[in-house]
Amino acid sequence: MLEIPNKLQAQPDVKKKRKWLDSEGRWGLLLVSPYLIHFLVFVVGTSLASLYFSFSDYDILNPPKWTGLDNYEKLFADPLFYQALWNTVYFTLLYVPAKTFLALLLAVALNQKLKGLKLFRMAHFLPVISSWTVIAYVADAVFNQRIGFANAILAHFGIAPQSWLIDEVWVIPVLVLIAIWKSVGYMMIIFLAGLQGISNDMYEAASIDGANAWQKFWRVTVPMISGTTFLVIILNTIYSFQNFEQIFVMTGGSTEAGSTGGANNASLVLMLLMFRQGFSFYKMGYASAIAWVLFLILLAITLVQFKLQKKWVHYD
């Protein structure tokens, strides 16, 4: 048998253990330090502070007083919490599937190499970068009870005018509609990027096998883009749970005398409840408890989604 001298035998890759404080390590730490300090103080530090507040009675003006699990007990006995939780879940159930699917359709539609489509892509992105105050005015042009054109169209068909954003039944679907319109452009861009990664060979092969456009979409595009879809679903879920600005601006979180409010408890979501308890009612301890419960719920949902991805997400 051929003997291979020791020297030439394949050696396993032994990484030389580097000390933290050698010259490369020092530079690394130094360059990372601004971000690290920021992270420790403004993210970790404030999260720990908020955790502490959630176990205390804190009205901002005076130091927090430890009260243990009081805030959490109050929270789980508060019917407003369950209403806010349901409203948030309801919003998410309407928002995530619709927006994900719509974004994918738009991306596929705008992925063609036709002239002028770049303009369409930009047009879809404009609402994304607009502020909610502006969007609220635009939405009011449509959904205003007196002068909005949604009611004008309904009147044409002889249907009585609806109060839309003040109506208990309609407020969340209308808010979802506006929210999807506003932000679908962003997810469309993400999907567009994902679509670039699907090689044309797959589509050619499908054509050869006699697939039509619809079949190509379901059998080639959707499976190949499932990694991106997973990302989009997770992001949409998180945005939906954290949706505050829209609800505040459009259905009255403002405490100013001129603000006309909304069907307030029909559109009360967890973030709005938290803001109101903390900043309007000075119950920052209670608001912090809401924040941590929201975090745990979102964490649980995200973990479940990660678990499920093994079943349907297909990575090359």
Next chain:
Amino acid sequence: MKKSKFLSVVGIASLAAALLVGGCSQSSTQQGDKVELYMGYTSDPPTKKKMEEIIAKFEQSHPHIKIKTVTAPYEDFYQKLTTQIAAGNAPDIWQSDGTKVFGFAQRGAIRDITDYVTKEVNKDEVLGVEFNKDASGKYWGVPQGIQVGALFYNKDLFDKAGVAYPTADWTWDDLKAAAAKLTLDASGKNADDPAFDKNAVKQYGFTFFGSSRGAFNIMKAYGGGVLDPTMTQSIIDSPENKKAVEWMADGMKRKLFPNPAELKAFQSNFKVFLSGATAMQIDIYAATTSMNGAGLNYDVAPMPKGPDGKRFAPVIANSWVINKKAEEQKVKAAQEWITYWTTSDEAQKEWAEVGEAIPVKKSVANSEMFLNPSIKPDNKKVFLNSLDFAGTIDTNAVFAEWLKVVTDNLAELFMDKMSVDDYISKTDQGVQKVLDDFFKKQ
């Protein structure tokens, strides 16, 4: 080290240092005999300019005091103030919205100035001093500018409908009768007309909303109210309140008043009167600025009487309050400022020129500086006279919270989703719960 390395290290070190130092606040300084007084107030550009002029004049006549200010528009100012109080570097003295004075007091943020007020503030010469007195007799602030509410009415709309203007003898029922004639549908029929179309109202007789411009006033005029004098118990469950709420619900049903959904269609509650879509509204003195700006032909009348002849006008005494943690020297300086503000004709006349509040010095308020006959409304004296029957709107430490309970339930009532009896019991329980949550801990 090589030069490039050295510069990089300096650059990174200064970046890190800037991050750490960036948040540091300035400590108050004291140069020699001068006391630096840190003062906060809400403003928009015209009021800011005027305040700075008044401060400059004060510093001239009080050379041992230097005033450092912090100011911002309303919402921003109070957000900042809250964090400043939490951090311990709030102003020594600030101008507090009248509705927040007792909140600050009950949460231990401001100083009890009973001594100063009883010894040095002359109630015969300064308006509104009593509105900052709590149930135990302590004074927490001194008025800086008074807002009081009255019945605003659109003279053009009254003339068109041929209805006589409101008088000082009006009761709330008189108001409703007039409102019926002033509520018009799309074809111009008023609410008394049997063919009146409730679904096509173009003009409302009367609009009310919120706290100082809302239901509270009617409840008080009927002999009811929300909180007892200690502001720790709800008094909502009473036959007087029930009558008042029935009055309101009836008007809503007849479409004389815009309900919450209809209000929302106006984008801002104030736009209803400003755009001429309502003949009457409750509002405070400060509203005259925008009404004059909109060129409305309007005037004011005293708040109507309740069935027992009781009258109630809402008053908000925006006041100077002193930080509980302010040092003795600053407290003295702050009190000198307050004395100057309330007694100096110069300061009061300058502030009256801005026109956003009733001046607190009685002689100035009663002079032509305030009662200027060439600026609307003609009956400005109504505001001054209303102080005789004015009261605060029960603004204790949990004002925002109990107000939300009342407003939410009123909205359900006005949208026909709740009966008056349910409203009374639900609101009474809800408000009591809010009060108990806070006061039982004290």
